[in-house]
Amino acid sequence: MSTNSNGVSGVPATETGLVRAHGLAALAMVVFSVLLGIALSLKFHWPEFLGGHAWLTWGRLRYAHTQGIFFGWLGNAFLMFCYHAVPRLANRPVADWRLGWGLFFVWNGFVVLSGWVLVLAGYSQPLEWAEFPLVVDAFVALAFVLMAIQFILPFFRTRLSELYVSAWYIMAAIVFTLFAYPVGNVVPELVPGARGATYSGLWIHDAVGLYVTPFAVAVAYFVIPIATGRPIFSHFLSMLTFWMLFFIYPLNGTHHFLFSAIPMTAQFGAILASVYLGMDVALNVANQLLSLRGASAIVARDEALRYTWLGVVLYLVVSLQGSLQALMPLNRFVHFSDWVIGHAHLAMIGFASFASIGGMLHVWKRTPGVRYSARAAGWSFWLLALGLFFMAADLTAAGLVQGELWQSEAPWLESVRASRLYWMVRSASGFLILAGFAALCLSMLSGPVGEAAASPRETLDEEALFEESTASTGRGLHWLQNAYVFTGVAGFGFFLLSFVVLAVWPNRALEQEIAATQPPHLPPLTAGEQRGRAIYGREGCVNCHSQFLRSTAGDVSRFGMPSQAWETEREFPQLWGTRRIGPDLAREHGKRSRDWQMTHLWNPRYVVPESMMPGYPWLFDGSPLRPTREAIDLAAYLDSLGRDAVVSGAIQEGSGRRMTPEEEERMGVFCDCGIPRTPGPPPLLDTRLDPAERSRYLRRGSLVFERHCGSCHGDSAKGDGVAAASLLPAPRDLSTARFADRALSCILWSGVGGSAMPDWHELPLTDLRALGVFVQSLTSPESTDAPLTAAERQESSYLYSRNCAVCHGASGAADGITSNVLPRRPTNFRDIRPTREHAEQALAHGVPGTAMTPWQDKLSAHERRLLACYVRTLYQER
Amino acid sequence: MAVNLLVAAVTLLMIAFVVVWLFAPRLRVWMEAPKHRFLENQRRFPDIVRHDKKVFGDSDGTAV
Numbered sequence: 001m002s003t004n005s006n007g008v009s010g011v012p013a014t015e016t017g018l019v020r021a022h023g024l025a026a027l028a029m030v031v032f033s034v035l036l037g038i039a040l041s042l043k044f045h046w047p048e049f050l051g052g053h054a055w056l057t058w059g060r061l062r063y064a065h066t067q068g069i070f071f072g073w074l075g076n077a078f079l080m081f082c083y084h085a086v087p088r089l090a091n092r093p094v095a096d097w098r099l100g101w102g103l104f105f106v107w108n109g110f111v112v113l114s115g116w117v118l119v120l121a122g123y124s125q126p127l128e129w130a131e132f133p134l135v136v137d138a139f140v141a142l143a144f145v146l147m148a149i150q151f152i153l154p155f156f157r158t159r160l161s162e163l164y165v166s167a168w169y170i171m172a173a174i175v176f177t178l179f180a181y182p183v184g185n186v187v188p189e190l191v192p193g194a195r196g197a198t199y200s201g202l203w204i205h206d207a208v209g210l211y212v213t214p215f216a217v218a219v220a221y222f223v224i225p226i227a228t229g230r231p232i233f234s235h236f237l238s239m240l241t242f243w244m245l246f247f248i249y250p251l252n253g254t255h256h257f258l259f260s261a262i263p264m265t266a267q268f269g270a271i272l273a274s275v276y277l278g279m280d281v282a283l284n285v286a287n288q289l290l291s292l293r294g295a296s297a298i299v300a301r302d303e304a305l306r307y308t309w310l311g312v313v314l315y316l317v318v319s320l321q322g323s324l325q326a327l328m329p330l331n332r333f334v335h336f337s338d339w340v341i342g343h344a345h346l347a348m349i350g351f352a353s354f355a356s357i358g359g360m361l362h363v364w365k366r367t368p369g370v371r372y373s374a375r376a377a378g379w380s381f382w383l384l385a386l387g388l389f390f391m392a393a394d395l396t397a398a399g400l401v402q403g404e405l406w407q408s409e410a411p412w413l414e415s416v417r418a419s420r421l422y423w424m425v426r427s428a429s430g431f432l433i434l435a436g437f438a439a440l441c442l443s444m445l446s447g448p449v450g451e452a453a454a455s456p457r458e459t460l461d462e463e464a465l466f467e468e469s470t471a472s473t474g475r476g477l478h479w480l481q482n483a484y485v486f487t488g489v490a491g492f493g494f495f496l497l498s499f500v501v502l503a504v505w506p507n508r509a510l511e512q513e514i515a516a517t518q519p520p521h522l523p524p525l526t527a528g529e530q531r532g533r534a535i536y537g538r539e540g541c542v543n544c545h546s547q548f549l550r551s552t553a554g555d556v557s558r559f560g561m562p563s564q565a566w567e568t569e570r571e572f573p574q575l576w577g578t579r580r581i582g583p584d585l586a587r588e589h590g591k592r593s594r595d596w597q598m599t600h601l602w603n604p605r606y607v608v609p610e611s612m613m614p615g616y617p618w619l620f621d622g623s624p625l626r627p628t629r630e631a632i633d634l635a636a637y638l639d640s641l642g643r644d645a646v647v648s649g650a651i652q653e654g655s656g657r658r659m660t661p662e663e664e665e666r667m668g669v670f671c672d673c674g675i676p677r678t679p680g681p682p683p684l685l686d687t688r689l690d691p692a693e694r695s696r697y698l699r700r701g702s703l704v705f706e707r708h709c710g711s712c713h714g715d716s717a718k719g720d721g722v723a724a725a726s727l728l729p730a731p732r733d734l735s736t737a738r739f740a741d742r743a744l745s746c747i748l749w750s751g752v753g754g755s756a757m758p759d760w761h762e763l764p765l766t767d768l769r770a771l772g773v774f775v776q777s778l779t780s781p782e783s784t785d786a787p788l789t790a791a792e793r794q795e796s797s798y799l800y801s802r803n804c805a806v807c808h809g810a811s812g813a814a815d816g817i818t819s820n821v822l823p824r825r826p827t828n829f830r831d832i833r834p835t836r837e838h839a840e841q842a843l844a845h846g847v848p849g850t851a852m853t854p855w856q857d858k859l860s861a862h863e864r865r866l867l868a869c870y871v872r873t874l875y876q877e878r
Numbered sequence: 879m880a881v882n883l884l885v886a887a888v889t890l891l892m893i894a895f896v897v898v899w900l901f902a903p904r905l906r907v908w909m910e911a912p913k914h915r916f917l918e919n920q921r922r923f924p925d926i927v928r929h930d931k932k933v934f935g936d937s938d939g940t941a942v
Contacts, residue, residue, distance in 0.1 A: 011922050088920060161908055164916040226920050231913035239909060240895045247891065251884065269884055276888055366926050448928040501884075 012087040016367050018100045022080035023360060025108050027441045029072030030353075034437055036065040038430040044423040044581075047605070047612045054618045055120045059540015063119040063131035069348055070129065070207065071140075072112040077356040078215040079107065082151050082170060084363040085222055089167040090154035103146040110139040126537035127200055128256075128578055129207040130185045137185045144178040165238040166218040172246055173214035175492055180206045180250075183499065193568030194261045195510050197576055198503040201253035201270075204578075209249035209277075212352045216315070217245075217284065219359035220308050224291050227305040227362070228298055233290035241284035248276045253502050255326040256578060258335065259550035261513070261565035266506040271326050278323030285316040303377035303443075304365065308358030310385065314350035318343060332552045333407065336580040338422065339399025346392045349384070349433065357384075357440060364444050373447030380439035387432030394429060398422035407554045411762035412583045413610050510565050518566035519648035525570070525640055528629075532637025535630055537575065539616065546577035547586045547641060558762070560587040560642070561651055567644055582613055587642040587651075596756035597635040599624045599726040606723035607756065609711045624726035682749030683765060685772045687741055694773060701774025704767045712756065717778055727756045729824060729849030736838035738779040740877055743831035744772040754824030754850070781877055785836060785869055796870035799863055804871075807851065812874035824850045833875035839868035 042049045043058050050056040083100070087093050094100060115132040118124065123133045132140070152171050155163070184203020188196040221238060225231050232238065254262055254270035292299065292309060299309050321343055325334055334340065357380075365372050398419050405415040525533065536542070549555045551562040563586050568574050592600070596607060602624035604611040619631035627635075645651040689697060706715060712731040714720040719733035739747070748768050751759035760768060788796060801810065807822070809815035812829030819826050827834070834842065843864040846854040855864065898905055 011924075088923060089916070091919060161911050162915055164912040166916075225913065225917050229917075231917050234910070235913040236895070236899055236906065236909045240892070243891060243895075244888070248888065272884055366923075368926055372928065450926040450928045452924040452926060 012091060012093040014087050014367075015083050015094060015097050015100055016369065018097065018104060019080055019083045019363060019367050020370060021101075021104055022076045022083065023364060023444060025104075026073055026076035026080060026360065027437075027444060029068055029076060029108075029112060030437050031434070031441065033065055033068030033073055034430070034434045036061050036068060038427065038434060040065055041423065041427040041430050043614065044612055045420050045427070047614055051614055052617055054122065054616075057539060057616070058614045059543055060120050060122065060124070060538075062540055062543050063124050064116050066129065067115055067119070067131050068112065070212075071107070071115070071132075074212055074215075074348075074352055074356055075107060075112075077360050079103070079147075081215070081219055081222075081356070081359040081363055082147075084366070085166060085218070085359075086151050086154055086170065089164055089170070089222075090158055091162075092154040092157075095150045095153045099146060099150055103143060103150060106139055106143050106146065111136055111143060114139075122538045124538060124540075125185065125189075125573070126540070126542045126575055127185070127188055127573055128204045130188075130200075130203060134185065134189070137181070140181060140185075141178070144174060144181065147174050148178060164221070165232075165235060165242060166222045168239070168242050169214040169218035169221070172242075173211055173218075176206070176214075176246065177211040179492060179499075180210060183503075187503075188573035190572070191507070192570055192572050193574045194514075194565040195507045195569075196572070196574045197257055197260070198254065198262060198266070198506050198510075200574065200576075201256045202250065202499070202502045203253070204256055205253040206250055208347060208352075209252065210246065212348070213245070213249070213315075216311065216352050216355035219355045219362075220288055220312050223304055223308045223358050223362045224288060227302050227308075228292065228295045230291070230295075233287050233293075237283060237287040241280050241287065244276070244280040245284070247497070248273050248280055250497070250499075251501055252277060252326070254506070255331070257548070257576065258326075258328060258331045259552050259555075259562075260548060260576070261510070261563060263506050263509040263513075266502070266509075269501070271328070274323050274326035278320050281316055281319035285312055288312045303374055303381060304358045304361035306358075306381055307354050307361065310381075311351050311353075311355030311358055314346060314354060318346045318351055321346070332550070332554070333403040334399050335550075336546060336578070337399035337402040337406070338395040338419065339403065340579065342392050342395030342399060345395065346388070349388050350392065354384070361443070365450065368450055368452045371445060371447045371449050373443045376439050376443035376446060380436045380443055382436075383432055383439055384436030387429045387436055390429035390432065391426055394422050394425040398426075406558070406580075409557075409762065409764070411760075412558075413608070416581070416612060417610055514566045514569055517564060518569060519644070519650060522644050522648060526636065528633045529637045529640045531630070532633035532635070532640075533571075533575075535619075535634045536637055542575045542577045543579060544577075544581040544613070546580050546584045547574075548576035549584055549586045555584070559584045561645060564645070564650065567642075582611075585638065585641050587645070588638055589640060589642040589646055592639070592758065593727075593754065593756045594635055594639070595727045596758070597638060598627050598631060599723045599756070601627075601631055601634065602726070606711055606721075606726070609707065682745045682761075685741055685745045685748065685765070685769045687744070687769065687772045687776055689773065697770045697773040698777055700767065701770035701772070701777075704763070704771050705774050708760070708763070709771070717775070723756075729755050729847060731756070733838075734775050735778045736835050738781065738833040738875065738877075739772075739775060740831045740875070741772065743828065744775060746831075748772065752824065754822070779835070783833070783872060783875075785872060788866075788869055788873070792866055793870070796866040799859070799867050800870055803855070803859070804867070808871075812871060818851075822851045826851070829871045829874040830876050833872050834868075836865075836868045836872065839871060840864050843867060 039050060039056075040058060040061050043051075043061075054060070083094060111132070115136040118133050118136065119131060123135075124131050125133055125137075130137075152174060155167060155171065158167070180203060183199055184207065187199040190196075191199060221232060251273035252270055254266050255274050258267050258271070260267070289312065295305075299306050325331055325339065325343065361372075361377055364370055401418050401422070402415045405418060406412075547563070547568070549559050549561065549563040556562060563576075567586075568576070598620075599606050600608070600613075601616050602620055603615040603617075604613040605615075606624075616631070616634075619634065620627050642651075687697075705713075705717070709717075710721055712721040712723045712727065713734060714724065714731075717734040719731045721731060724731050745768075747757065748763075748771060749759060749761045751757050760771075763771075800808075805816055807814075807816040807818050807826040808829060809819065809826075814826045814828035816826065842852060843859065844854060844856040846852050859867070898909075
């Protein structure tokens with residue numbers, strides 16, 4: 001045994017320099033990461049905050065925030081703990097102090113700091129918990145190899161009878177993550193779509209479950225007995241739950257993709273594993289809380305123990321919550337909502353951070369030469385607890401509200417509008433959390449300095465009894481001596497099991513399904529669309545928009561046919577997403593015109609006033625009318641989403657290759673045949689109302705118009721909205737035409753093809769009717785034109801049939817022979833009556849953005865006047 | 879099938895642990911030994927003492 005840094009012989013040395021370094025790094029990085037989190041939260045209800053800068057856009061900041069918490073904060077906290085705990089668990093120092101400093105610089109320099117710079121600069125992976133780019137992943141893998149050498153080698157000669165549970169967790173976590181990390185980060189780049197998603201799901205859960213959780217649990221089992229002066233309640237129970245954790249946790253991953261195209265048996269297995277996990281955690285927490293029985297006074301006065309205790313309690317809460325939300329009835333309701341974000345924060349702050357802080361403070365107080373303020377530590381505890389409580393409660397409530405609205409017929413924006421207050425509360429709670437971490441910094445940087453006491457404490461006599469009993473027991477069990485064997489099994493063996501069960505086996509079923517259902521000869525993405533896909537990933541669009549339509553009535557009725565496994569078979573990696581703040585984009589093809597997309601990317605609030613999506617002005621050259629190639633590529637990619645299903649005919653009800661019922665049963669595919677897939681034909685919005693009702697609808701219509709239509713059509717409906725300048729054809733001046741009820745119904749329900757006018761079938765029917773009343777109030781139902789003479793009628797009829805009927809149809813019903821092939825259908829004069837001035841204007845100068853060309857060179861002013869009068873006679877109000 | 883295997887495997891694992899606990903008292907003692915040895919080891923490491931500077935009212939010279 002070496003002499004430790006305090007000159008006490010007989011105990012292994014502790015690298016206190018590295019303890020301090022990792023502790024201070026953890027503090028610096030958590031403060032920065034929390035600041036990023038606050039910025040993200042503010043942008044939800046203040047989208048222009050830090051807007052306009054690519055490095056500060058929401059998507060990239062989110063990448064930096066999650067990875068900063070994962071690697072920068074928790075990673076350093078765990079390393080700090082390991083440098084203190086491993087010598088005490090192994091009775092040997094860590095492998096090498098020089099290796100330790102190498103690991104410190106690899107972790108903080110090459111992983112965290114470099115990773116931050118790269119993701120903010122736009123180099124990232126659009127994968128949950130794997131956002132740092134592949135070049136950083138290589139350094140992460142190197143760091144874990146160094147960790148294995150540094151922290152596992154000391155246990156080389158440790159007998160199993162000496163291996164305390166914390167050591168089990170530390171070693172197994174390092175070994176498991178060493179294998180799981182490359183799987184989650186590299187494999188989805190090589191295995192596409194649904195098949196890759198199984199590997200992503202494995203890592204999403206194992207990042208938290210088999211990296212963060214084991215270290216946090218190791219901290220709890222370490223701190224509790226030392227702080228209380230008593231051994232834990234049961235080492236047997238701790239071993240039982242250890243083995244259960246490493247067996248069960250990896251099998252949970254597919255619960256992130258329930259109702260997806262992944263085989264249903266894999267989904268059921270993940271749900272079952274999630275429930276078992278809750279039971280395992282309950283046993284684990286019971287063991288830890290029983291270890292604290294009668295120690296409430298110590299919990300009250302020892303800040304480290306207090307943090308650890310609350311971390312343990314929240315471990316149970318968040319795990320039971322996780323088991324619950326893995327059940328299908330709740331999952332279909334809350335998945336993609338803020339409930340999941342609340343769950344993630346409860347886990348990472350409530351469980352992982354609180355346990356880590358408990359370990360950090362425990363270690364810090366026992367490190368000579370550093371300051372410690374118990375009072376500041378106490379303040380940090382209450383600030384963090386309060387902030388976390390508000391955040392978790394707020395996000396859970398927000399998730400329930402969002403889930404409820406998404407199941408209803410309410411438009412998507414209703415959920416955004418309803419969430420705004422919750423997002424503000426979240427921002428406020430973020431400041432509390434920041435204050436808590438600031439107090440934590442104060443607790444570790446101020447206060448009296450600690451020094452090592454002169455002599456170690458004496459051991460208790462009763463320990464000799466156990467020495468004797470274990471020695472006699474050990475003689476018959478000498479074959480169980482090698483600790484490596486068992487922890488290796490836990491780490492590598494269960495990784496292999498999860499790899500097979502969670503990924504390899506479902507992939508085989510998916511391959512069969514894809515082979516059976518994939519339409520042949522689908523066109524690949526163009527080079528521009530591929531570039532656009534990369535931009536989509538770079539800007540973090542996947543964090544707000546899913547591309548994953550589930551086999552649920554809510555998803556199908558709102559967005560369309562569930563995403564089939566073959567649809568993403570060429571996507572490396574898949575961009576399914578795990579959160580919806582904006583709508584799902586899997587069926588985006590053909591929904592928006594190109595100019596709408598450009599205007600929307602420039603500033604979303606130009607076309608969707610209540611949107612909180614950030615703008616991307618750096619994709620343009622000063623104006624939405626001057627997109628760079630990146631904007632064009634991104635818009636092209638967005639329009640490609642769901643194209644394969646349309647092109648192949650799969651999107652049509654009953655057409656295309658479908659699996660037979662026998663094939664579905666064999667592959668465990670969820671049957672979605674009973675779910676309606678289209679919004680149906682437009683209902684007739686009858687605007688005939690008595691005066692009192694009309695007045696009420698008019699007021700409502702004015703409000704709805706201002707909310708949804710004003711940004712394009714202008715608040716006074718003159719076609720001069722803020723987005724109008726960048727849309728072609730331009731939004732209509734609604735005072736230049738009279739619309740029959742059937743025209744309004746069709747336009748509002750289905751939109752106008754070939755233009756930026758979207759469909760509004762998600763709005764309540766009363767709102768649509770009110771809009772109809774409002775639009776009609778802009779014009780008179782009666783025509784004030786002087787009747788045409790017989791000669792004028794004959795001449796105008798001749799002019800019409802010769803020049804206009806080929807598009808507008810013989811009767812003006814927009815059924816001319818060319819009408820079906822024009823992107824923007826010609827005006828139906830039986831449903832829409834333009835004002836005479838507008839008609840003459842259109843005849844003279846055409847309608848830019850449509851097939852209506854100028855006629856002033858072909859028709860005289862007299863002829864144009866006659867035609868304008870003639871088409872107005874075709875109108876039928878009812 | 880996979881779900882059935884999973885249920886069976888977890889059940890067997892639990893049963894194995896419980897059987898060991900119930901029918902192998904020597905193994906039970908052996909399994910509990912690490913928690914005592916751990917605590918015994920910790921007592922060999924030196925205490926840390928902080929001298930009161932009354933900056934934030936922390937306790938005076940208390941060993942951790």
